[in-house]
Amino acid sequence: MTDPSTVLPAIYSFPPLYTRQPNAIIRRQQIASWIDLVLAYCKSQNFWCMTLEGVPVDEYNKSRISIFINSEIQRSVPQVFVEEIWSKMCEEGKAMGTETGRKDSSQYYVLWRTLDSWASLVLQWFENSGKLNQVVTIYELAQGDETADWEFHGMPEPLLAHCIKPLCQRNRATLIKDERGKPVATKVV
Secondary structure (H helix, E strand, O other): OOOHHHHOOHHHHOHHHHOOOOOHHHHHHHHHHHHHHHHHHHHHHOOOEEEOOOOEOOOOOOOOOOOOEEOOOOEEOOHHHHHHHHHHHHHOOOEEEOOOOOOOOOEEEEOOOOHHHHHHHHHHHHHHHOOOOOEEEHHHHHHOHHHOOOOOOOOOHHHHHHHHHHHHHOOOEEEEEOOOOOEEEEEEO
16 A cells, blocks of 8 residues: 555645644635545545545555554644544545444545546446446446446445446436345446
């Protein structure tokens, strides 16, 4: 896993960024800067999920480097402020808890696009690949060879199913679920 300080802009090494600012106007900008950093880091490294502590969840790499800790400048974001950042990301639709139905979560999906934007990208893939009116498994969409060049390739299946829901709401897609109610396939029309 790449150390965040090597791929993020210079503001990541600005010490006051790591201290929750008391002035509300400055704090809003500070939170916006953190949101931009989290989104940029996850997009650049293709990370879809992070722990509450800011550690990317990646099954292939077991490193525990948190984006909220910068060892080069010996600074870290206090946990209370980290929770405030995640809360704002969720409020703005830039993150969502992986545990559905819970207000707080120990892991978050990071959305560098809106759900509608991801849905449009999935629809575009169906149109371009000639798969309209065909059942395609969520696994095929997330991991299949045909989607390898698409930005949503590698997305966790539960998140991908969630991204298809806007298409369902527009009557452009149907999610097919297994006996436990887990989405396993979709048909886009």
